Amino acid sequence: MAEMQPDARHSHLGRVSTWWRSLITDYGMALVLFGMIATLTGLTWKRQPPGLEGAAEQLLAVAQRTDRPIWLVGSTSEEDRRLIDRLRGAIPASRVTKMVLGGPPDFRRAAQERPAGAPTPLLLCSSQAGGWSIVSELAERLPGWEGVEVAVPNEVSGSSFLKRENLINVANQITVIAMVAIGMTLVILTGGIDLSVGSLIALSAVVACQGIAKFAGGVDATWLAVVGWSGLAILLCALHGWLNGVWVTFLRVPPFIATLATMLIASGHAFMLSKGQSIDQLPTSFRMLGQGRWIGVPVAVWLMIGFYLSFHWILGKTTFGRALYAVGGNSEAARMSGIGVRRVVLIAYTLCGAMAGLGGVLLSSQLQSGAATYGAMYELLVIAAVVVGGASLSGGRGKILGTLIGALVIAVIQNGMNLLGVDPFLQKVVLGYVILGAVLLDRWRSR
Amino acid sequence: MNTPCLQVIQISKSFPGVQALEEVSLELHSGEVVALMGANGAGKSTLIRLLAGATQCDGGAIWMDGQPVQLADPATALRAGIGVIHQEFFLVPQLSVLDNLFLGHHRPLGMISRRQESQSAREVFERLGISIDLEAICGQLSVAEQQMVEVAKCLLRRVRVLVLDEPTAALTPRESQRLLDFLRTLRAEGLAILYVSHRLEEVFQIADRIAVLRDGRMVAQGPASGWQRKPLIEAMVGRPLESEYPKEPAVIGNVLLRCRQLGRGNRVQDVSLELHEGEILGVAGLVGAGRTELARLLFGLDRHQTGSIELDGRPISLRGPKDAMRLGIGFLPEDRKKQGLILDHGLIENFSLPNLASFSRGGWMRRSEERQAYDQQQTALGWKPSAPRTPAKLLSGGNQQKLVLGKWIQRDPRVLILDEPTRGVDVGARVDVYRWIVRLAQSHCAILWISSDFEELIGMSDRIVVMHRGRIVSEILDPQEVSASDLLSAAVGADRGDRDG
Numbered sequence A: 001m002a003e004m005q006p007d008a009r010h011s012h013l014g015r016v017s018t019w020w021r022s023l024i025t026d027y028g029m030a031l032v033l034f035g036m037i038a039t040l041t042g043l044t045w046k047r048q049p050p051g052l053e054g055a056a057e058q059l060l061a062v063a064q065r066t067d068r069p070i071w072l073v074g075s076t077s078e079e080d081r082r083l084i085d086r087l088r089g090a091i092p093a094s095r096v097t098k099m100v101l102g103g104p105p106d107f108r109r110a111a112q113e114r115p116a117g118a119p120t121p122l123l124l125c126s127s128q129a130g131g132w133s134i135v136s137e138l139a140e141r142l143p144g145w146e147g148v149e150v151a152v153p154n155e156v157s158g159s160s161f162l163k164r165e166n167l168i169n170v171a172n173q174i175t176v177i178a179m180v181a182i183g184m185t186l187v188i189l190t191g192g193i194d195l196s197v198g199s200l201i202a203l204s205a206v207v208a209c210q211g212i213a214k215f216a217g218g219v220d221a222t223w224l225a226v227v228g229w230s231g232l233a234i235l236l237c238a239l240h241g242w243l244n245g246v247w248v249t250f251l252r253v254p255p256f257i258a259t260l261a262t263m264l265i266a267s268g269h270a271f272m273l274s275k276g277q278s279i280d281q282l283p284t285s286f287r288m289l290g291q292g293r294w295i296g297v298p299v300a301v302w303l304m305i306g307f308y309l310s311f312h313w314i315l316g317k318t319t320f321g322r323a324l325y326a327v328g329g330n331s332e333a334a335r336m337s338g339i340g341v342r343r344v345v346l347i348a349y350t351l352c353g354a355m356a357g358l359g360g361v362l363l364s365s366q367l368q369s370g371a372a373t374y375g376a377m378y379e380l381l382v383i384a385a386v387v388v389g390g391a392s393l394s395g396g397r398g399k400i401l402g403t404l405i406g407a408l409v410i411a412v413i414q415n416g417m418n419l420l421g422v423d424p425f426l427q428k429v430v431l432g433y434v435i436l437g438a439v440l441l442d443r444w445r446s447r
Numbered sequence B: 001m002n003t004p005c006l007q008v009i010q011i012s013k014s015f016p017g018v019q020a021l022e023e024v025s026l027e028l029h030s031g032e033v034v035a036l037m038g039a040n041g042a043g044k045s046t047l048i049r050l051l052a053g054a055t056q057c058d059g060g061a062i063w064m065d066g067q068p069v070q071l072a073d074p075a076t077a078l079r080a081g082i083g084v085i086h087q088e089f090f091l092v093p094q095l096s097v098l099d100n101l102f103l104g105h106h107r108p109l110g111m112i113s114r115r116q117e118s119q120s121a122r123e124v125f126e127r128l129g130i131s132i133d134l135e136a137i138c139g140q141l142s143v144a145e146q147q148m149v150e151v152a153k154c155l156l157r158r159v160r161v162l163v164l165d166e167p168t169a170a171l172t173p174r175e176s177q178r179l180l181d182f183l184r185t186l187r188a189e190g191l192a193i194l195y196v197s198h199r200l201e202e203v204f205q206i207a208d209r210i211a212v213l214r215d216g217r218m219v220a221q222g223p224a225s226g227w228q229r230k231p232l233i234e235a236m237v238g239r240p241l242e243s244e245y246p247k248e249p250a251v252i253g254n255v256l257l258r259c260r261q262l263g264r265g266n267r268v269q270d271v272s273l274e275l276h277e278g279e280i281l282g283v284a285g286l287v288g289a290g291r292t293e294l295a296r297l298l299f300g301l302d303r304h305q306t307g308s309i310e311l312d313g314r315p316i317s318l319r320g321p322k323d324a325m326r327l328g329i330g331f332l333p334e335d336r337k338k339q340g341l342i343l344d345h346g347l348i349e350n351f352s353l354p355n356l357a358s359f360s361r362g363g364w365m366r367r368s369e370e371r372q373a374y375d376q377q378q379t380a381l382g383w384k385p386s387a388p389r390t391p392a393k394l395l396s397g398g399n400q401q402k403l404v405l406g407k408w409i410q411r412d413p414r415v416l417i418l419d420e421p422t423r424g425v426d427v428g429a430r431v432d433v434y435r436w437i438v439r440l441a442q443s444h445c446a447i448l449w450i451s452s453d454f455e456e457l458i459g460m461s462d463r464i465v466v467m468h469r470g471r472i473v474s475e476i477l478d479p480q481e482v483s484a485s486d487l488l489s490a491a492v493g494a495d496r497g498d499r500d501g
Helices: A004-043 A052-065 A078-090 A104-113 A164-189 A197-215 A223-249 A255-274 A284-291 A299-317 A319-329 A331-336 A341-367 A378-388 A400-419 A424-446 B044-051 B074-080 B097-101 B114-128 B143-156 B173-188 B200-206 B229-237 B291-298 B321-326 B336-340 B347-359 B367-381 B397-409 B427-442 B454-460 B484-491
Strands: A045-048 A070-074 A096-101 A122-125 A149-151 A156-159 B006-015 B018-028 B033-037 B059-064 B067-069 B082-085 B161-165 B192-196 B209-214 B217-223 B255-264 B268-276 B280-285 B306-311 B314-316 B329-332 B415-419 B446-450 B463-468 B471-476
Touching (some): A004 A045, A004 A400, A004 A424, A052 A078, A096 A104, A164 A299, A164 A341, A164 A378, A223 A284, A223 A341, A284 A299, A299 A319, A319 B347, A331 B336, A378 A424, B006 B044, B018 B033, B018 B059, B018 B192, B033 B200, B044 B082, B044 B161, B097 B143, B114 B143, B143 B173, B173 B192, B173 B484, B192 B200, B200 B229, B209 B229, B255 B291, B255 B446, B268 B291, B268 B306, B268 B471, B280 B291, B291 B329, B291 B415, B291 B446, B336 B397, B347 B367, B347 B397, B397 B427, B427 B446, B427 B454, B463 B484, B471 B484
Parallel strands (some): A070 A096, A122 A149, B033 B192, B033 B209, B161 B192, B280 B446, B280 B463
Antiparallel strands (some): A045 A156, B006 B059, B059 B067, B209 B217, B255 B268, B255 B306, B306 B314
16 A cells, blocks of 8 residues: 555646646647737727617617607718618608718708707717717707707727627638648648748739739629639649649658748749739629628638638548648658658648638738739748647647637737737737747647 | 765655656665666666756755765766766767767867877777777767767766666677676776666676666665576566566468568668468567668568569569558567657557558548557557557557557558567566567467567577578578577678678
């Protein structure tokens, strides 16, 4: 019994530290992400006008308390227009006697033209219109308006970071980097690196846009032509990725050098093809991918979620996934176990090229133009996302959902600092320290 | 007796989940060799790391010449007079022997006086009878020579205690003998030597005293003359031993694998052999005799330039390990850390690697089938810990080898090539490995067994071929009738009259 004691004591300690470690290992960066979201929510917390639904709800409640006729007042902003539309839909048309969408002078004119003797109306105003002095001091300024009731939505407190629109914006801004980071994760898992993705984004953007603008009729291009040229651009990038793989596997060129060369080659081609010009003769259908929405969320974000889930499955549940990790973990041992090491590495580089191509199409769709300057420095942001996401640059270790978290961390930092009005140059400094911090966290947990 | 040179007093050390050392005490006197023995995971490496200053103990003390010392880091340990020769050397391969010898020496103003240095180096070399060119580049020396350079490096710092960790693991039998002679010279010079090994033959040759560690405790200590082979093994393993070589009579079937005049460069020349179903064929030879190269040809890792390979009497062409595996050939490589396992990955991932095809349908893994097979082989072979997510690097050598063996057994191979399957495997696990190889042979698998442990080959093989300089120089049909020294003399080419240097 005496012999058992130390073992029992230590195994208990061991279990506790294992539990902690697994929390840090598997969810470390996710915890950091949530911490950042919480911090930004706090920092951007302030009183602000309620959103569309909140404002409409408050105003309708006021309208139900009386049966006076109603005037709807708003500015020309898109937000106010939507609010007024929403109110009109909810109030019987017979009660609405006047609708003003404009500036303070428009309202003054309307108020002065009101026939004397008619019952004093209830004014339902947007937050902005409620702030005009002609509205708030109406009873004092114009005769015949004594006893008017003006309803303005109350301000509510909330975070401008946590607003639905802003969160969608965060996700939307990172889609290109996040998509390309999927391919980069595959390459880094094999123990390689791909520096050419930034240039491939540019090449793909230029080829797709140039093709549509020059050979498919530009603004009048058909759906089929748009899809065709986009597909061709992606295939071309996949071919470049495959060539990267050939250099690395068959010709044994170090990945850093091989992809550095491809980076220069692809970038040069992009500039030659576009002659340094930005191409914007594009049909509206080309916008679908980058600017379209489905159930209120951008198509690009759906696409990103879809790709991440697919690759999460592929890496976790297929023999290819197993082989990929094995090749990165120890290619010699993988080969001795009958894994086709070269084939696996080739597939990884090819997919990385293809994802960069897709990223290029996405980016030019978001910006509705294509230029050879797109994607500059993206390779570094993409690598940063993968590393922050916990993948090891020596290969064999890393998770695809970790990369998604890494990309989101970068997006949240950028967006948060923009909201807080941080100097863009300082933002770079902060991002640099975040990458160092992520690597330190990785060192600490892999000890 | 006079004051011991080194005293280790009741030291303990624990890592999360493991008590590596528990109140271990040990004394070393000048001019004696103490062998520290123990199975893998017994705590030998931890003790060495403590003496080298690479890690700190939780309790206890280390004394030199009757004074307590704090070994805070490797440099302090060296200054205190303790030199440790690890299994991996810390030589810069691009530098010359002389530069390596004086690497890290403090010099006034950083000036290097080459004349002075080469003079003192030459003195040490002469005293110890080392004949290595001081200007030779370290990376081009043999393992044995590099080891001598490491030792000389320690002696130049005037160490009084020399710790050697498995010094013969990578040496050929002949080089090992030379090393033992060298250590005797050092002992005569008055050095205290701690010789860490689990090779019994060497220990009995060199040690004055033997200390046995098991599960972090010192279980036995005493003069070497008082030990017998079997009780020593039992002290290390902690249980009585039935037989060191559990060989059982084989039922040998038809010729399964045959190669004719196989050759590649000058590493493998004109090798013809036949391997039968259910047979264990031992391949003896020195390091560099072409044994591993032959195995690589048979597994498709390299392509043969001459000759042919036949399986079931039909010629086969192997373009890679995949082809070999499809035909039912398996290969357990000699370096399990570099070639056999992915150390950072989980046990189950390692186990499944050669078996992915059978654990999947159309590229999709069947996790439950995989887990079932893993549990089955784990229960059978008994590697510990068993948790499938444990990184393979946390396993001891013996358990790692069981895992590698398990992943090949799962494939149910027809031919299994074993390259040094028991190197770095402790005595207890070694018997388990033997037993499994016998069981495989009994289920008609043909085994090609490469080993530098000639006792083992004699104990386990049905037949032995000896390789020398890429050729098969002799074949022994009845291994029980020969001795290890017979094999050795064949392996060095003595039978052919061209004895190598």
